[in-house]
Amino acid sequence: MKAYHDVHIHNYLSSCSNDSGATVERYIEGARQLGLKLMGFANHTWDESIPFPAPSGFYSRQSMAFQMQIKAQIPQDVPGIKVLVGAETEYCGMYDVLGMGKEAAEQLDFLLISHTHVHMRGFVMPANPDFAVARRALAERLSTAEGITPEYAALLASKAPEDSLEPFMPAERFDFVGFTADFMVKSLRSLLENETLNSYADRLPVSVAHPFQPVNFGKLRHAMLERISSNTFGELFETVAARGIGLEINPHTGNDDDFRMFSIAKECGCKFTLGSDMHTRAEAPDIFKTEVLTARLGLTEYDLMDFVRV
Numbered sequence: 507m508k509a510y511h512d513v514h515i516h517n518y519l520s521s522c523s524n525d526s527g528a529t530v531e532r533y534i535e536g537a538r539q540l541g542l543k544l545m546g547f548a549n550h551t552w553d554e555s556i557p558f559p560a561p562s563g564f565y566s567r568q569s570m571a572f573q574m575q576i577k578a579q580i581p582q583d584v585p586g587i588k589v590l591v592g593a594e595t596e597y598c599g600m601y602d603v604l605g606m607g608k609e610a611a612e613q614l615d616f617l618l619i620s621h622t623h624v625h626m627r628g629f630v631m632p633a634n635p636d637f638a639v640a641r642r643a644l645a646e647r648l649s650t651a652e653g654i655t656p657e658y659a660a661l662l663a664s665k666a667p668e669d670s671l672e673p674f675m676p677a678e679r680f681d682f683v684g685f686t687a688d689f690m691v692k693s694l695r696s697l698l699e700n701e702t703l704n705s706y707a708d709r710l711p712v713s714v715a716h717p718f719q720p721v722n723f724g725k726l727r728h729a730m731l732e733r734i735s736s737n738t739f740g741e742l743f744e745t746v747a748a749r750g751i752g753l754e755i756n757p758h759t760g761n762d763d764d765f766r767m768f769s770i771a772k773e774c775g776c777k778f779t780l781g782s783d784m785h786t787r788a789e790a791p792d793i794f795k796t797e798v799l800t801a802r803l804g805l806t807e808y809d810l811m812d813f814v815r816v
């Protein structure tokens with residue numbers, strides 16, 4: 507299926523965009539050149555009327571008031587392409603808190619919800635307990651150095667990046683892959699029951715951003731998806747379909763794991779959206795990478811959510 511829309515676009519208003527030229531106008535021009543007929547901005551947004559369940563540096567600035575300034579940036583008349591304003595918000599599965607309330611949602615054309623930003627440890631998903639053990643071991647080692655107090659050693663250890671902790675990890679490892687697989691299943695299930703979402707999901711198009719694609723998981727993703735049975739996917743996706751919620755297909759979904767998962771979703775009657783998740787203008791053509799999976803799944807425009815059909 508040819509991609510004619512992209513509804514997962516971050517411009518410079520998202521903190522993780524490092525392209526200061528990622529303006530609305532340039533994106534619109536780029537999308538038009540690519541032949542897209544519909545585009546949707548979905549900057550990272552936390553509705554400030556929802557208290558944070560835990561401190562979040564990432565979302566402190568990215569409020570509705572901040573992100574909705576994009577509306578004034580979109581030209582009144584954009585010939586040849588439809589431009590929507592949505593948001594990508596957070597579902598903090600470990601607290602069952604959704605970062606978008608009903609009143610704020612009413613200002614949007616659509617909403618993407620992520621349940622897989624698992625790199626936000628302690629905000630979205632609990633941290634791997636092995637890292638706490640490793641940090642204690644590192645702090646102990648550091649405190650043996652002259653002039654370093656135990657407090658300072660603990661501070662240094664707390665800031666050490668996870669991939670530098672390998673020598674201090676415990677011999678017996680926590681099953682973090684299995685834990686993450688379980689967490690994702692549970693978090694999607696509890697999202698579908700979430701009261702905040704239920705208060706507006708029948709009125710606003712909602713799609714799950716990058717389902718079961720844990721951020722920063724790299725090659726472990728395959729092992730993680732293998733832990734989730736087809737029955738479990740089926741049970742989840744039947745509910746997703748019944749609730750009229752969509753699932754996003756993005757440029758990184760092309761392998762056999764994705765094929766298994768999305769085939770089940772299709773069988774369950776789920777509808778889909780396409781999104782590049784681009785943060786810079788250079789990534790705009792990536793939306794066409796979704797055609798690999800949509801062709802393999804045999805999707806047609808009838809498998810798309812209504813709001814992205816053009």
Ligand SMILES: [Zn+2]
Nearest residue numbers: 594620715716
């Ligand atoms: Zn995301």
Ligand SMILES: [Zn+2]
Nearest residue numbers: 514516594783
């Ligand atoms: Zn995104």
